[in-house]
Amino acid sequence: MRRCFLILAALCSIALLLALCSAQELRVPETSTAGDDATVSSTGSGKGTLYLVGPGISHKSDVDLGEDIHIPGKDLHNAGAYLVIVCSSSCESGTLYVTPAKPYSLAFIVHPSRVPVGRNNSISGVAFPFDQYRNLIRAPATVNFELNAGKESLLSQSDRTQQGAAWFRASSGRSAGTVQVNASVDDISAKRAVQQVASDPCNLRITGGRTKNGIEVQTEPVHDCAGNPVPDGTIVTFTGEGPQGKVTVDAPIKQGIARAQMEAKGEETISVASGVVMGNELRIGAQP
């Protein structure tokens, strides 16, 4: 409530000052670049007062009428419309529109951070160019996107920003590993990394035999359909069916292979699965 009252009072003061503006003339440039000095010329003579009201700033200083009034660049960091008011016996005003400076940094968001190999349109990224004062550059700018998996180039394209944003979509490659994603505007660039990981296991096969403690089964090296080794730690479920009942072991892949021990004396039929992928079946005879 108190804040509203203060804002209302400030607006009333500005309106009053504007109403009094009639005597001297003020020439304000239409645009300026963020961080650059701006010059306002005025007519008349004697001392006056400059009021500068803009995004995130309000400033008051004494000026000499009839001379050029310099507004320092440090007061014009934020892009947007500024109201310039000069008062002596009366007030005069003009609007200065500050535009962003040249690209200085690039906010670059890439999704996802991990992606299985061989997925269509699974990698996306969006880039936002900013100037050195963190103003979003909404004027069209050309952003170059590059995706490289080792020496393989997955994507190289240029896009114009629309309302300050440019984006891409790309498919993941066929090899597991890191994909370097690069976005650049002029000499500014930002790099991100996407981890390409193996997809679901393919041709899951097990071998095994009897040991003195029961049955030991193990997978052959587990790969996806593109030949990438499935990461260690992936769970492989071994299920045995026999006269003693059912046996289940969830074993993690270690060094490319998952192993399990099963306590079973009778004939066993052992199957294997990883996630929703099934493998082969293995029959092992009863303990002699």
Add this chain to the structure above:
Amino acid sequence: MKRILPIVLVVATAVLMGIALARPGSARGIVGVEAGTPMAGLTPKASSPEQAINNLLGNVQGRHWDLAFEGVSKTSGIDEAAFIQDWKGSDGSLRAFSALEGFEPRPLHITNDAAEMRVHLHWATPVGPMQDVRDIHLVREGDVWRAVWPKVQIPNVPAQVIPVTYLRWDLVSGSSEDHWGSRNVDAPNVRIISMNAVDTAEGAVVMGEVVNEDTIPAFVTVNATLVDAAGNSIDEESSFDKIDHVLLPKQVTPYRVDFPNISLKNVKNVRMDEKASLVPASADPVIGVMNQKLDSDAQGKAVLHGDLFNQSGETVNIPHVIAAFYDGNGKIVWVADGYVDQALLPQSSEPFAVEIPKSMTAKIQNFHVVVNQYSLGRS
């Protein structure tokens, strides 16, 4: 007249004390006093099988191990240390954190010299109340009845070195100075692969399975919301402990969400919501589930029982079994779980049993068991 009232009060107090001492098994939940504390020489003589069981379990409840062991026949072949371990648990097992809250003995068969008693034991545990049933054989030795306690098979783990290719995922958070979007690591990708909703006597139950499709471990919770015909939410519940929360890559877990006192008749839709977050995890220990069979227990209840075999070199303090049951078409029809109250030592086995409702037994054609585990001092 002045003397009659104090005399009546003293006599009534003595009678009440006598009744209380004669029924140690019924002493429950006494605040500030150890339940069932006997006074030396005042424990009633075990002149009947019921009295012998009451004395023994009353002393177990009060943790008077010497007195309790006096109620065990010397022919049992069990020493006091093993008897105590049988009741107290060890190695940070669930039993070690539990207390015998009460018991209900029932005679099964009694002759002049031997008796068979079935005791329902009520335990208070950190994971909620648990029921246990034990059949205890008693013999008459002179004029006293004593329990024949079966020899407890305490796993004897020999000193050994078990090589482990240690596999673990750690989580490193990026520093706060990183640029926007430069160090994001996505949450794991998990998917509900099956879901079914059934009505039970206790209420509606939503169950199914969820898989971690990612290459990193995930901490998973499943929430379900029941929605009526008007689109309003009736109730929202989570799977709580009826799920294996930490899923390694490609691991599948059953889940069950209970909605007590709600009928599916009023439900038009069920909204499922699975949440997954990054979590540090270890691929060990590996626990095999051996000798799984559908059977009936001593009370005639349908159970899935089997043995858990710890294939790793570290102790699993509290094993937790979650089982999914399927019909002939592979549709999930029930999810049940159970805790094992003994610790699972390295390279050793412990039996487990999971109860199945009678209404489900006819439908069940297949099942899948996963083992969740809690180990002290580990994330």
